[in-house]
Amino acid sequence: MILNKLNGEQFKELVTNGARNLRLNIEEVDSLNVFPVPDGDTGTNMTRTIEGGIDAVKSMNEKNLGVLGKALSKGMLLGARGNSGVILSQIFRGICRGFEGKEEVNALELAEAYKIGVKQAYGAVVTPVEGTILTVFREATESASKIVTKDSTINEFFEEHLKQASISLKKTIDLLPVLKEAGVIDSGGAGYVYIVKGIVKYLDGEKIEQELSSTSDNKQEAAPIDFSAFGADDILQFGYCTEFILRLQNSKVNVEEFDVQTIIDNLNEEDIAGDSIVALKDGDVIKVHVHTKEPGLVLHKMRKYGEFLTTKIENMALQHNENLSEEEHSQKKMEHKKYAIVAVAQGAGIKEQFEAFGVDVVVSGNQTMNPSTEDFIRAFKQVDADNIIVFPNNKNIIMAAKQAAQLYKGANVKIAPSNSIPQCYSALTMLDFSSDDLTLIMGNFNEAIRNVVTVEITTAIRSTRVHGVIIHKNDHMGIVNGKIVFSGRMKNRIVYDVLRKIKDIKDKQVVTIIYGKDVTEDEKVKNMQMLKARFPYLEFGAIDGGQAVYKYLIAVE
Amino acid sequence: MNKIALFGDSTCDLTPELRKARDIDYVRMLVNWKDKDKKDHEIYASLDWEVLSPKEYYDLMRNGAVIFTSQVTEQEFDEKFLPHLKKGEDILYIACSSALSASGNLAVRLAKEKYAAQFPNSRIVVVDSLCSCMGQGSMILRAADLRDAGKSIDEIAEYITKERLHFNQAATVEDLSTLAKHGRVKAAKAFFGNIFGVKPIIISDGRGNNYAVEKAKGRRNALVRLAEIVKERVIKPEDQICYVSHADAKPEDVELVVSKIKEIGFKDVVVGNLGPIISASCGPATFGIYYYGQEETRIGE
Secondary structure, three states: OOOOOEEHHHHHHHHHHHHHHHHHOHHHHHHOOOOOOOOOOHHHHHHHHHHHHHHHHOOOOOOOHHHHHHHHHHHHHHHOEHHHHHHHHHHHHHHHHHHOOOOEEOHHHHHHHHHHHHHHHHHHOOOOOOOOHHHHHHHHHHHHHHHOOOOOOHHHHHHHHHHHHHHHHHHHHHHOHHHHHHOOOOHHHHHHHHHHHHHHHHHOOOOOOOOOOOHHHHHHHHOOOOHHHOOOOOOOOOOEEEEEEEEEOOOOOOOOOOOHHHHHHHHHOOOOOOEEEEEEEEOOEEEEEEEEOOHHHHHHHHOOOEEEEEEEEEEHHHHHHHHHHHHHHHHOOOOOEEEEEEEEOOOHHHHHHHHHOOOOEEEOOOOOOOOEHHHHHHHHHHHOEEEEEEEOOOHHHHHHHHHHHHHOOOOEEEEOOOOOHHHHHHHHHOOOOOOOOHHHHHHHHHHHHHOOEEEEEEEOOOOEEEOOEEEOOOOEEEEEOOEEEEEEOOOOOHHHHHHOOOOOHHHOOEEEEEEEOOOOHHHHHHHHHHHHHHOOOOEEEEEEEEEOOEEEEEEEO | OOOEEEEEEOOOOOOHHHHHHHOEEEEOOEEEEEOOOOOEEEEEOOOOOOOOOHHHHHHHHHOOOOOEEEOOOHHHHHHHHHHHHHOOOEEEEEEOOOOOOOHHHHHHHHHHHHHHHHOOOOOEEEEEOOOOHHHHHHHHHHHHHHHHOOOOHHHHHHHHHHHHHHEEEEEEOOOOHHHHHHOOEEOOHHHOOOOOOEEEEEEEOOOOOEEEEEEEEOHHHHHHHHHHHHHHHEOOHHHOEEEEEEOOOOHHHHHHHHHHHHOOOOOEEEEEEOOHHHHHHHOOOOEEEEEEEOOOOOOOO
16 A cells, blocks of 8 residues: 555554554563563553553544544554553654644654654653664664655655664664673664554555554453452352353354354353343354353353354353452542642552551552553542642653643642652651641752652562663562672572662661562561561561562561 | 749659759659459559569560559548648649649649638649650659749749740650550551651650650660750750650660650759659650740640
8 A cells, every 4th residue: 555645544553553562462572671670661651652542532533633633543542551561652642733724644743753652762762772763763763854855755764764773673683782681682773663664564565463462451351340249158140251252163063054043042041041132143163152150151152153263151150259349439529628649659568558548549560560641540530639649659650640730620639759669658647747848848858859769679580780780580589779799599588688788777767568469477487587586676567468480579768 | 922832743754863852753643554364453653663663564565464544542642732731831732734643633622622622822833734754754843943043933834834845855756666555655547557767756745645746766866856846945954954764774774765865955854754644645765855845725626
């Protein structure tokens, strides 16, 4: 397909194909993590961001590029999560601003719009770092802008854009020392290249077959199921919501002539006593939804006609309950407050502690640790306060929090510079609104945060060398204020081994250890004994955080 | 003019030597606890520590005993006041903060309903110190100065009542568990919750309550902060003695506090034991610093 001009409908198709290509390669981008820690999520974050945009425009039949761009950019802005996601959303925000008021664009105008994207993205980052998605996007835009003339096609622009993006991506390893040492390319840049590849593929006539997930689907995924709603003494009243997709088999039936009514009749039989039956035939595939107390019989009978592609059986007592509590939840309006706190956390124990310490809403961020801009805005709406203080608790979340703070007009939102759970924990223990002076309150939080040395201990998932430390796969690895300082095998003294790497540990007073879900009682006891023996002047406390990935999160103050 | 017998009570922390030298007496409150075999013990909250030494008493708490306190009894007042009244003397009792103990109120009631009729020529004046420990103790020493300078009981009482909120306290506890058990310190709810590593800074507020006004992270930071507060609020340190009281704190902690306090330039810094009543509700290793400073107008919630 050769495009001389680009309209809204076409742009939507291009970006959708780009998003599909990124989702196809999500795991590879996630794995491009400098630290050998299984929490790389750049691919996931960028995919969810761009899907937020696609979700906003997928039902639009809009030929006007300016109008479509505006909707796409807004959806991406709200869906943005993780720093790479936020930068991606700002790139598209800039590009779409370049489309404003335009029905369609030619290659020259497209290049101009992309240049605005560069400005917008660089402007959104406080200190732009070269060797990241920013560099890849900027160089690709510059190069493509140079070659286009008023006679160029849209295809030529994107082909050159892709060519240069791929070259720039390879060079990121030389621009950032930390990438070079670990021997990986920049993950955000890699994610961007996959998007452009998807765009070029579409122009080459290759439509990628890949389902995108929509934001509304994700909400359902994320909703926790309350298993206590069906206890040991409960009687099955509603039955099971049973759904399946069946591939009709030629060895069993005449696929072409098979009548879906056969299925419906089966489900209506007395032993199954199906209710709310929906059954559709699409070629050789049958899709069925039925409520029954005998899902086993359903599965058994259906195999007369074919084999299952997927099945899903859910106790409706749970579903029922879930829907109710969801409604209750959205109706729950919190009491108006002068000051409120929104903090990001993962792990049941940490959430509980944070709430006990006065956090009004804990944002958990669904599958990945990183909540989207929209997740923050939802939390802001829920708290109903004059002043909202946000603790992002991860470097990769700060940008999404800031973006939300800018977009939300209902309160004065301040972002506490907290990069870690230990920093947040510490600031919360010093929580004191009694001065009623926001500058003073924030000043106290900042001071508390500055005083904390954050220690994270996790297990290495591959052998590598970072910050001069040689790491073997499965080592216990200690990270102090974001730098790997120790890697070793001895799990019963790992906390001591890491803490003694802190230069001014002698000047510290209080150590709070947050245990992850994978720490055994034996490890807890032995580590603590060692610590108390070696650091008699320190005060030690411990809480069960229940977090994944990090066996120990530690605040040293 | 009658001779004035000057009294404090178990919270005033005046040592036997000081009391003897300045002709001051005190009425005793009581402390009680259960031992490991659930046996009840009750002793006078003595400032002479004749039954249990300070170390033995604080260790009792360290080993898990929860110590409860009770106010001065009518019998104790009779025992201590009657000999003076019989000699035709007046009594000036500078009592533990009424927010912390009902002893002063009982003395007022006994004076009116009992002693006044029996001893019409003696006066019993009770002043609410709105304080405790060496804050109350310093007030009593000041009263002794005035008495020795020939001031009347009314002049002394009026002076102490006017000045009492200048007798400042800055205190901190080592851990929050004892405070939590007794609930004797006022603070906003979010303040505690038994937060690990957090040390409250406790003042005696404008109504005589112990009130946690701020918090510090870590013991050393809290101790340094106490000295900072003293420096911020003190008036003419060169003319006064600063009293540092503690409930068996670590020697290095005492050394740190004393060195910081000495930098402020007091005429003298005197280190002593924190008495049995206040330490019972604040726990071992509690620190209190007492000095003359700005009038305390803050009121706890």
